[in-house]
Amino acid sequence: MRTEVVGYGGVRLGLRVEGAENSGPIVFVHGWAQSSGCWAAQLADPGLTERFRLVAMDLRGHGASDVPAEGYDDPVAWADDLAAVLDFAGPDAIVVAWSYGGLVLADHIRVHGTARLRGIVLVGAITEIGRDRAGGRVGPLMREHMRAMLSDDPDIAVPALTAFSRDMAGGPVPGTQVQALLGASLSVPPAVRAALFRRDIGSEEVLAAVDKPTLVVHGSHDRVIDPAAAEHTIGKIPGATGRWFLDGGHAPFAESAEEFDAVLRQFAEEC
Structure with missing residues (x-):
């Protein structure tokens, strides 16, 4: 089912929803220049949909959501957008956040x-951003293509986004999957792609204050977000546990969907 909620500043946020309304909610938050479509395997998994209510959001400027001119560097905008989705999903949600x-x-x-959270799953994720921020350390694939991916010249941006979409996985992926990732990236305006990186903010105190069960999932061969970012997060969140996908890349939920879904089900049931 597709629907929407209203986030910060009246921005309409697109949602994909699966599962029973009276089930415990799991909210999925995608990464830079992607969309809720990246969670297709989870939204179609009966092992999840029969136990939980799954809500995947499109970030502002992405997917089916509005594309406002501003707000991409404002923590309050992002915070209130997610709050609106959590209000829709229901109390005590587990949030799965990628990249x-x-x-x-x-x-x-x-x-x-x-207060709104029951548990946290961070997948190939950053928790802060800016030069020399340990929780936002990027890998060689991101560094190689970053400048070109932000260009408004298609002759520059499209090849870079294609290579990025193809190589973010730890191994070969189906061409249809690569094209879906590429299509999502191209649907995000270049100005939005660039605006998300115009921030410099640390989160060590935020992580130290987390008092909910936390699972940090990361591919050992992630070339987009350095595994050191995951190690930083595990070290800062009290009681956080790590789950490494050996030889995995940046998107274990797509590369190893069956294994990822089993890990997510177990975590959600234990929370």
Whole structure:
């Protein structure tokens, strides 16, 4: 089912929803220049949909959401956007945040605390951003293509985004999957792609204050977000546990969907 909620500043946020309404909610937050479509395997998994209510959001400027001119550097905007989705999903949600989505979740905790949360799953995620921020350390694939991916010249941006979409996985992925990732990236305006990186904010105090069960999932061969970012997060959140996908890349939920879903089910049931 597709629907929407209204986030910060009246921005409409697109949602994909699966599962029974009276089930415990799991909210999925995608990464930079992607969309809720990246969670297709989870939204179609009966092992999840029969036990939980799954709500995958499109970040502002992405997917089916509005594309406002501003707000991409404002922690309050991200925090209130996620709060609107959590209000829709229901109380005591588990939030699964991938890549840049981890920073969005950190913003929510920074502004609103953890009251709406039952648990946290950070997947290949950053929790802060800026030069020399340990929780935002990027890998060689991101460094190689970053400048070109932000260009408004298609002759520059499209090849870079294609290579990025193809190589973010730890191994070969189906061409249809690569094209879906590429299509999502191209649907995000270049100005939005660039605006998400015009931030410099740390989150060590935010992470130290997390008082909910936390699982940090990361591919050992992630070339987009350095595994050191995951190690930083595990070290800062009290009681956080790590789950490494050996030889995995940046998107274990797509590369190893069956294994990822089993890990998520177990975590959600234990929370």
